[in-house]
Amino acid sequence: MESELGFALLGPVRAWRGGSELPLGTPQQRATLALLLLQDGTPTTMGEIADALWGETLPAQPSATIRTYFHRIRRLLATDERDRVITVDGGGYRIEVDRLAVDVGRFCEQVTRADIALEAGLQQDAVEHLRTALSLHQGTPLAGLPGAFVQVERARLSRLRWAALESMCRLEIDRGGHARIVDQLQAAVVCEPLREPLHELLILALYRCDRQAEAFLAYENARRVLREELGTDPGPRLRRLHHRMLSSDPGLRAPHQVLAPPARPAQLPTNLPVFVGRETALAAAGAALPTHRAAPEQTTVIVISGMAGVGKTAFALHWAHEITDRFPDGQLYVNLRGFDAEGVQVGPQETILGFLHALGVHPQRIPPTPDAQSALYRSLLLDRRCLIVLDNARDSAHVLPLLPGRSQSLVLITSRTTLDGLVATTAARTITLDLLDHHTARELLARRLGTERVDAEPDATNALINHCARLPLALSIVAARITAQPPTFPLAHAATQLFGTHHTLDAFAGTDSTPDIRAVLTSSYALLTPGAARLFRLLALHPGSETTATAAASAAAVPVHTAGTLLRELAHAHLVTETSPGRFGRHDLLRAYASERITETEPRAERDTAFHRLATHYLQTADRGARLVSAHQDEPPPLAPGRDVTPETLADAEQAIRWFDTERPTTLPLLERMAAHGLHSHAWRFAWALRNCHDRQGHWHELAAAHRIAARSAAEISDTTGLAYALRGLARADTRLGRYDAAQSRLDRALALFEGLGDVCAIAYTLRQYAWLSDRRDDPETALAHATRARHLFRTITCTPGEAAATNAMGWYLVLLGKSDNAVGLCRDALELLRSTGERFGQANAWESLGMAYHQLARFDEALASYRRAAEIYREFRAHDNEVETLIRLRGSHLALSQRVEADDVLRRVASIRQNLGLPSIGLP
Structure with a gap:
């Protein structure tokens, strides 16, 4: 019925059924139909219809x-007669048709699809969707219809059309398709001469077509039209484009596909120095290798399965190192922690993000949605020959999302289960590892302990092999214990000391769902002093793979030097490994064993108290670090210091930044565990303390994830302050990721909450963030208004860092508005205030603003000095994006002084930084 109907509003109002046009009657009747169709199924009252059709000049009987x-x-x-296309609903009239039966609905659908394609990085698809949308316009929308309502809707539909055209043209220009859209833009400018974005796009397209003279004429035409029609000059974007053309800015040229050298990751852990046997399994694995003669139909997958401790990881890494030359595009490795006793697995999406980084994708180029990230991961591996090792997978669902599509790569998976679902889906080759045979187990001990020592005591050697049930990990642990003793100690003494008279290891007889090396770990654990054993148990509360002596001291409520001594004892026992000076790690089997021991030994209350201390350690350290890297007072009230908690010693901003960098892999799992343990105040404060380092170093997806957890925690305990800060943190991430509407919505909610609390300082900082969002939306006038209001509030509460930042922001926006004379004084005032507070990052911002103002005023030497100071400070904070932007501006000032050699040196520095970040290089002109 209604599916046979079709309606056109993007031109003369028309209707069809089954391809035949329907006679719609008078203009007023057509306007009535258009009104109902534009309401998209929302009921419209008789009064609303009358007002839309006639306004105040109603006929005698409008109803x-x-x-x-x-x-x-x-x-x-x-x-x-039964077909009721128009119905009465709640006192109003509505029309029941599919939204895609109306050309306006199809237009909006195509624009939405373009947005989705763009978010996934599919620019060509986005362009095609926008072209389809624009093709639906057949002239003036609602042509020939009367009424004020029609005029409003006609203007709205026209704006949507021009916005879609601008988006399409901008995408085409970005993709190098400027020549294809020049004529379309010239026609558009004639139709809409007062839309500055159309002028800007036309000028840029002409310039990139090597029609520079026409580009300058197009600018003059835009300036004349705006002056004659509106009495104003072109806006800052058009003026900046004109200035860049005058200075022959190489950045205006058509983009070339100059890509950074592809990343060649080498993530395989070190090969074990002792590896014996497994000849049959190695031969089977070699037979399954892809030939690489032609692109296969699907990726080659090999599953290594077997009991815990049987040597799956050792086998996989040993063989992987042997075949690395077969995979010239690199090796990816992840420990999925599938059998972590605390359930802290490394999920597929977290793994994909890590692999994208390793494959050279800059954080800013990672799509925001999981599906788009997965698609990008598969696309990157399509033509590569990589070796991918997925260690410790729990089940098929854990690894299926990590498989490339059709690829010449090899995926090597280890698991305690057979992964039947994966094997059925991918036809993967399976290799099952069993216990070592007696001869191979003896060879392993001989290589670790020395052949002479093993040959001298065959009975003791056999006893050790039997006690270890020929399990490789158990044999290795026992050998390490023996080598720590004086070499004069007999092996028989070692066997007696480790195992007593007990000749069976019951723990090795368990099923695959239990850690089968429990007995071996127990023998090591039993040799620890009580303090070391307790610390080993408490380390199970830590969600990361590594910890420091200070964090361990907080968990155990002992002095740091005591924790260091206990950790060294654990390291000697091979129950932790000192991965770098002062940092200790442990693999997942040790973590699982520690979790079992703490559950059996420590009451729940003690476990909760210990984790509370650990969480407080991280919160206090992060809070201290946040205050070192920023003097701003944009901080919530701190929690009371934890009893028996020792935060890390951070002396300055550099140490704080290093701590944030080192602990970053732990922060999100720790946040999740804080929330799971009900430490919601800790969670939202910890997320807030991490915000600057996440933001400045470009980890915007992590910034968003942390504050999503923070928002849930604050809501859980009805903490208005926490929810407001979490929303503001999410708004920052949204702004960085280009989700401006979402950022606006979150800021509106945060501001309302802060206003309800009467927190003037937080309100002022929120206004400052509004200003930044307006700046990102190319609206410097609104940004200036927000910054001005923020400065006023900061002054009322004597918040000097905030006042300085707002003052500098005002100067920046004045520069964007072409009012650099006024901006210089504001920026200098801001710089003095920032120096008085020690706020270094803000000083960099102020120097950059001054550089912009001086350059605009043709005071190029002063601009050079300002830009250099800004870049130096940005480098201190590892804020590489800010540094690159400042260096590019520095180069512009060199060019303005005809200092070509210096400008080229700066460009080389920019290229080096961008290459390190995984961004395309910038070629010299």
């Missing part, structure tokens, strides 16, 4: 006239 229109439209659209 009767409207009913007549409805009667005629029903007869036209309905197929029989």
Whole structure:
């Protein structure tokens, strides 16, 4: 019925059924139909319809006239008496048709699809969707219809059309398709001469087509039209484009596909120095290798399965190192922690993000949605020959999302289960590792302990092999214990000391769902002093793979030097490994064993108290670090210091930044565990303390994830302050990721909450963030208004860092508005205030603003000095994006002084930084 109907509003109002056009009658009747269609199924009252059709000049009986229109439209659209296309709903009229039966609905659908394609990095698809949307416009929307309502809707639909055209043209220009859209832009400018973005796009397209003279004429035409029609000059974007053309800015040239050298990751852990046996399994693995003669139909997958401790990881890494030359595009490795006793697995999406980084994708180029990230991961591996090792997978669902599509790569998976679902889906080759045979187990001990020592005591050697059940990990642990003793100690003494008279290891007889090396770990654990054993248990509360002596001291409520001594004892026992000076790690089997021991030994209350201390350690350290890297007072009230908690010693901003960098892999799992343990105040404060380092170093997806956890925690305990800060943190991430509407919505909610709390300082900082969002939306006038209001509030509460930042922001926006004379004084005032507070990052911002102002005023030597100071400070904070932007501006000032050699040196520095970040290089002109 209605699916046979079609309607056109993007031109003259028309309707069809089954391909035949319907006679819609008078303009007023057409306007009535258009009104209902534009409401998209929302009921419209008789009064609203009358007002839309006639305004204040109503006919004698408007209701009767409207009913007549409805009667005629029903007869036209309905197929029989039961067909009620127009119905009365709650006192209003509405039309029941599919939104895609109306060209406006199809237009919006195509624009939405373009947005989705763009978010996934599919620019060509986005362009095609926008072209389809624009093709639906057949002239002036609602052509020939009367009424104020029609005028408003006509203007709205026209704006949507021009916005879609601008988006399409901008994408085409970015993709190097400027020549294809020049004519379309010239026609558009004639139709809409007052839309500055159309002028800007036309000028840029002409310039990139090597039609520079026409580009300058197009700018003059835009300037003349705006002056004659509006009495104003072109806006800052057009003026900046004109200035860049005058200075022959190489950045205006058509983009070339100059890509950074592809990343060649080498993530395989070190090969074990002792590896014996497994000849049959190695031969089977070699037979399964892809030939690489032609692109295979699907990726080659090999699953290594077997009991815990049987040597799956050792086998996988040993073989992987042997075949690395077969995979010239690199090796990816992840420990998925599938059998972590605390359930802290490394999920597929977290793994994909890590692999994208390793494959050279800059954080800013990672799509925001998981599906788009997965698609990018598969696309990157399509033509590569990589070796991918997925260690410790829990089940098929854990690894299926990590498989490339059709690829010449090899995926090597280890698991305690057979992964039947994966094997059935991918036809993966399976290799099952069993216990070593007796001869191979003896060879392993001989290589670790020395052949002479093993040959001298065959009975003791056999006893050790039997006690270890020929399990490789158990044999290795026992050998390490023995080598720590004086070499004069007999092996028989070692066997007795480790195992006593007990000749069976019951723990090795368990199923695959239990850690089968428990007995071996127990023998090591039993040799620890009580303090070391307790610390080993408490380390199970830590969600990361590594910890420091200070964090361990907080968990155990002992002095740091005591924790260091206990950790060294654990390291000697091979229950932790000192991965770098002062940092200790442990693999997942040790973590699982520690979790079992703490569950059996420590009461729940003690476990909760210990984790509370550990969480407080991280919160206090992060809070201290946040205050070192920023003097701003944009901080919530701190929690009371934890009893028996020792935070890390951070002396300055450099140490704080290093701590944030080192602990970053732990922060999100720790946040999740804080929330799971009900430490919601800790969670939202910890997320807030991490915000600057996440933001400045470009880890915007992590910034968003942390503050999503923070928002949930604050809501859980009805903490208005926490929710407001979490929303503001999410708004920052949204702004960085280009989700401006979402950022605006979150800022609106945060501001309302802060206003309800009467927190003037937080309100002022929120206004400052509004200003930044307006700046990102190319609206410097609104940004200036927000910054001005923020400065006023900062002054009322004597918040000097905030006042300085707002003052500098005002100067920056004045520069963007072409008012650099006024900006210089503001920026200098801001710089003095920032120096008085020690706020280094803010000083960099102020120097950059001054550089912009001086350059605009043609005071190029002063601009050079300012830019250099800004870049130096940005480098201190590892804020590489800010540094690159400042260096590019520095180069512009060199060029303005005809200092070509210096400008080229700067460009080389920029290229080096961008290469390190995984961004395309910038070629010299």
